[in-house]
Amino acid sequence: MSDQAHRDTIFLEDAEVLSQEAYPAEQYFLRLRAPECARHALPGGFAHLRCDPLLPMRRPLSIMRVSPEEGWVEFLYKAVGEGTRLLAAKRPGDRVSLLGPIGRPFEPHPERPRVLLIGGGVGIPPMIFLADALRRDRRFRPLALFGSEVPFPFQARPSQHLVGGLPAEVIAAMPLLDDWGVPSRLASLQGYAGCFSGYVTDLARHWLDRLDAAARAQVEVFACGPHPMLAATAAVARDFDLPCQVSLEEFMACAVGGCAGCVVEVRTPAGPAMKRVCVDGPVFDAYQVFAD
Amino acid sequence: MDVGGEPNPRLSIEFCGLRFATPLVLLSGCVGFGEEYTRIRGFSNRDAGAVCLKGTTLAPRLGNPPHRICETPAGMLNAIGLQNPGVDHVVREILPKLDFGETRFIANVSGSTVEEYYEVTRRFDDSPIDAMEINISCPNVKEGGVAFGNDAAMSARVVAACRRATRKPLITKLSPNQTDIASNARACLESGSDAFSVINTLMGMVVDVERRTPVIGNNQGGLSGPAIKPIALLKVHQVYQVCRDHRVPIIGQGGVAGAQDALEFLIAGASAVGVGTALFYDPLILPKINRGIADYLDRHGIASVSELTGSLRLHAPEASACGCAPSHPGG
Numbered sequence: 324m325s326d327q328a329h330r331d332t333i334f335l336e337d338a339e340v341l342s343q344e345a346y347p348a349e350q351y352f353l354r355l356r357a358p359e360c361a362r363h364a365l366p367g368g369f370a371h372l373r374c375d376p377l378l379p380m381r382r383p384l385s386i387m388r389v390s391p392e393e394g395w396v397e398f399l400y401k402a403v404g405e406g407t408r409l410l411a412a413k414r415p416g417d418r419v420s421l422l423g424p425i426g427r428p429f430e431p432h433p434e435r436p437r438v439l440l441i442g443g444g445v446g447i448p449p450m451i452f453l454a455d456a457l458r459r460d461r462r463f464r465p466l467a468l469f470g471s472e473v474p475f476p477f478q479a480r481p482s483q484h485l486v487g488g489l490p491a492e493v494i495a496a497m498p499l500l501d502d503w504g505v506p507s508r509l510a511s512l513q514g515y516a517g518c519f520s521g522y523v524t525d526l527a528r529h530w531l532d533r534l535d536a537a538a539r540a541q542v543e544v545f546a547c548g549p550h551p552m553l554a555a556t557a558a559v560a561r562d563f564d565l566p567c568q569v570s571l572e573e574f575m576a577c578a579v580g581g582c583a584g585c586v587v588e589v590r591t592p593a594g595p596a597m598k599r600v601c602v603d604g605p606v607f608d609a610y611q612v613f614a615d
Numbered sequence: 616m617d618v619g620g621e622p623n624p625r626l627s628i629e630f631c632g633l634r635f636a637t638p639l640v641l642l643s644g645c646v647g648f649g650e651e652y653t654r655i656r657g658f659s660n661r662d663a664g665a666v667c668l669k670g671t672t673l674a675p676r677l678g679n680p681p682h683r684i685c686e687t688p689a690g691m692l693n694a695i696g697l698q699n700p701g702v703d704h705v706v707r708e709i710l711p712k713l714d715f716g717e718t719r720f721i722a723n724v725s726g727s728t729v730e731e732y733y734e735v736t737r738r739f740d741d742s743p744i745d746a747m748e749i750n751i752s753c754p755n756v757k758e759g760g761v762a763f764g765n766d767a768a769m770s771a772r773v774v775a776a777c778r779r780a781t782r783k784p785l786i787t788k789l790s791p792n793q794t795d796i797a798s799n800a801r802a803c804l805e806s807g808s809d810a811f812s813v814i815n816t817l818m819g820m821v822v823d824v825e826r827r828t829p830v831i832g833n834n835q836g837g838l839s840g841p842a843i844k845p846i847a848l849l850k851v852h853q854v855y856q857v858c859r860d861h862r863v864p865i866i867g868q869g870g871v872a873g874a875q876d877a878l879e880f881l882i883a884g885a886s887a888v889g890v891g892t893a894l895f896y897d898p899l900i901l902p903k904i905n906r907g908i909a910d911y912l913d914r915h916g917i918a919s920v921s922e923l924t925g926s927l928r929l930h931a932p933e934a935s936a937c938g939c940a941p942s943h944p945g946g
Contacts, residue, residue, distance in 0.1 A: 327653065327714075330650075330653045330654060331653075331655075331656040332656075333654045333655045333656065334655070334656050335655060335656070335898055373896065378686070379872075379895075379896035380686040380691060380896070381895065381896075406686075420897075573682070574681075574684050575684070576693070576895045577646075577894065577898075579651050579652055579654050580654070581646045581647040581651040582644065582645055582647075582684070582693070582695070583669070583683070584684035584693055584695060585684070586678070586681060586683065588677075595677065597678055602651070
């Protein structure tokens with residue numbers, strides 16, 4: 324039959340919890356053994372987890388890191404409701420049903436090697452996955468800017484990497500990215516040491532303002548985070564005439580395109596359309612989602 | 616693993632002249648236009664006797680604003696609002712890509728007017744679709760849908776119009792949001808319905824107490840999942856009383872999440888059993904339910920699953936503690 328290329332691209336795995344680490348503000352790093360998902364996942368993809376048999380509806384979580392070699396998938400999430408709280412109670416050795424990987428990934432373009440990654444709160448994980456992929460591809464020069472209004476789920480430290488065009492006092496970085504050789508900077512309104520005092524999108528604007536036109540023409544923006552942050556990111560990208568891809572979230576039931584429960588309204592040449600966040604996204608062109 | 620294996624032949628049923636490989640039917644609105652779940656390795660449409668496609672109207676519909684779904688105790692609310700690309704797109708672009716060798720495909724006909732139901736049915740009639748389900752019970756659209764389905768006379772008019780448009784099997788999807796589902800079924804049967812789907816979702820609401828708004832963008836939605844199973848079973852039993860003598864089959868549906876549930880529906884009067892919300896829990900549930908039904912047939916020495924249909928043995932009225940007829944609990 325024609326057009327069945329999508330078949331057998333998502334895997335259902337009975338995933339063992341390998342580790343779960345708690346950070347302030349009910350943030351958790353969760354590592355699951357899920358070899359098929361680890362082998363096939365791409366940055367921007369997510370998995371649909373059954374948090375507990377008591378709560379049969381699954382929860383979509385962005386993938387933060389994978390190890391195809393070791394067969395694990397890692398997530399960073401915040402316990403915000405009943406499902407994620409039950410997930411937070413899982414301990415090493417427990418099992419979690421995982422459906423994944425799901426979704427259209429980010430698509431960086433080599434002609435725009437200056438990749439600006441903007442992550443807010445629990446929108447940080449897919450940016451880490453994308454940074455991990457880009458550092459292995461020497462064509463790209465990513466810069467990650469993360470914002471959070473609760474303590475970052477890692478111990479920030481002064482960056483080893485100089486980044487021109489940023490305020491001199493903004494030195495706090497995510498150690499994992501720093502060790503990877505990916506420069507990062509942090510922003511918050513909470514006055515955390517070494518962080519930019521303001522919104523992460525204001526930090527992005529500050530950096531872009533100081534690029535010359537030739538450098539700016541090499542920038543592409545990727546973002547994930549709360550809806551207002553994504554709207555602000557789209558506005559910044561529009562002001563500097565930059566392509567921008569955003570990863571969205573919405574309540575999901577099936578997560579494979581069957582129920583149309585997770586749609587977002589997008590603008591297309593043919594007029595407005597409702598696109599499924601699960602399989603038409605979660606990555607969308609920011610200009611299709613956010614109006615002028 | 617059942618993956619790749621054909622279902623047990625004893626699970627095969629005949630439904631309105633169509634052969635279903637198993638009594639399981641994937642429900643409209645849960646599996647898109649038939650291909651979406653095949654993204655998952657191990658999922659096969661061959662494990663279902665039939666697949667009901669997403670509700671289809673004459674013109675494309677954008678559907679309702681988000682949020683469209685919300686989890687509830689033992690179930691979920693949805694208010695999708697019949698998002699679909701319109702019948703012409705479905706017939707021209709989608710049906711040719713389906714593999715009719717894998718299962719039977721049933722269209723779900725929706726509309727806002729009797730004329731629209733007629734026209735959508737007519738266009739599906741001129742397509743390879745195996746049968747049509749008349750959706751007069753969608754709770755999530757302002758016009759048509761359940762507004763027709765809760766009125767026996769209107770239901771009958773819609774069915775009669777669809778009947779004029781096709782000789783393919785017509786399955787009327789009945790609403791539980793009405794007082795007398797049996798009378799409605801009788802009216803639809805007399806207007807030419809070949810079969811029934813019992814039940815569609817029950818209307819419900821969830822409130823966000825922080826915002827003091829409904830969680831669902833459409834304010835209200837349809838409740839599905841295990842929470843509605845006892846209601847669905849009783850409705851199937853009631854409709855079966857109307858259908859039995861006419862040999863009109865029922866697709867029993869509402870909260871089926873395992874073989875035990877499917878068996879309950881069959882015994883209560885269903886010939887086939889719908890699976891919807893449970894796929895969201897376990898996308899590979901179909902072979903498990905099939906195997907569970909087959910094990911039951913083995914254990915009870917039953918040759919074919921169709922022997923179970925309507926095999927319910929009611930308690931005699933005098934055995935009931937309250938002295939009331941079991942078909943009117945609490946009455």
